[in-house]
Amino acid sequence: MSRPALHMEAGRPDPRQFRNVIGSFATGIAIVTTSVDGEHYGMTVNSLTSVSLDPCMLLVCPRRGSTTGDAIQKRGEFAVNILADTQRDLSSRFVNAVAARFNDLDLEFSGGGMPLLPGSVAHLCCRVAAVHPAGDHDIVLGEVLACSDREGRPLVFHKGAFGAFRVED
Template sequence: MGTSDKAARLASAPVDADLFRSVLGNFASGVTIVTAMDDGEPVGLTAQSFTSLSLDPPLVMFCPKLTSTSWPRIEHAGHFAANILAEGQESLGMSFAKSGGDKFADVGWSAGLSGAPLLDGVLAYIDCQIEAVHPGGDHQIVIGRVLHLAADAGRKPLVYFRSAFESLRPRA
C-alpha cells in the first residue's frame, strides 16, 4: 500500500467521539473565564480552550462552542478579557460554565481597558479586542489582539485534566 493510499484510508477512518474526548483529556490546560460588556451588561463563559497565538502582534485565541448563549454576546461586544483562574477558584469556573442565571452575582470585578470585566482574585487577565473569528467544527476560533495584561506571580493556576479541576503540586 502506497503512502497516499494509507493517508487516504486514515483520513476517512471515523474517530469515536468518546475515545477522542478521553485521549485529549490527558492534555492538561488552564481554565479561563472569558468576559465582555454587551450593551452595558457583563457576560461571561468558562473556557479551557485558550492559548497564546502570536508575539508579534500579540494575539491569543479561545474556542467557544457554537451552542453557547454567551458567545454571541461577547462577539457583539467586539472585545473580551480572558481571566485565568487560580487554585481554589473551582466554584467560579463552574458557575460561569453553566448556561443562564446571573453569573456575576457576588463576583467582584472592575472594567479593563476594553471595558470587559476583569474578575477579582484571578491569577492573570488578558484584555483583548476581537481580531478575527473562524469556524472550527462545533466551535468557533476567536482571535484576540492583546490590549493589556497582568498577572499575580505568587499563585498557581487552576488546571483542567481528565474532565476535572486539578491543582499543580509543588516541585520536590
C-alpha cells in the same frame, strides 16, 4: 514484539473518545468575559492558547451559538481571567445558568469596561482580530491589548478533573 501504541481504525473517532483522549493534555482554566449594552457575559473555557508574540495574540474556541461567544463577537472585545486554584467554584458557576453567573460577584473593570474577576492569576484584554469557523466551534483570535499577572497557583484541568499545580524541585 511490542504492540504499537496507536491502532488506526477505519472511520472517525467517537467525539466522546476524542474528548477523553485530548483531556490527557492538562490545561489551565479561564473565564472569558465581555459586556454588551451593560449586560455581562462569561463562560468557562480551557481552549485557550497563545498564538503570536508580535503582535500578541491568543485564541479561544467557543461552541457555535454560545451565548458568551456571540456576545464576544458582537462587542468585538473580551477579557480572559485565568483562574487560581482557589477559584474552583467560579469554574462551575460559569458553566451553569447564564442569568446567575455574575450574581453577588465583586467585579473589577478593565479600561475598556470588560468585567474582570478579582483573585485570578492573570487578566488579558483582547480585541477580536478574526473568527474562523471550525466544526461545531469557532476559533476566536484575540489581539491582546493589555495583560497582567500576579503570584498564585493556577487551577488545572485534566481528564475531567480539577487539580492544583505543584512545582518540582
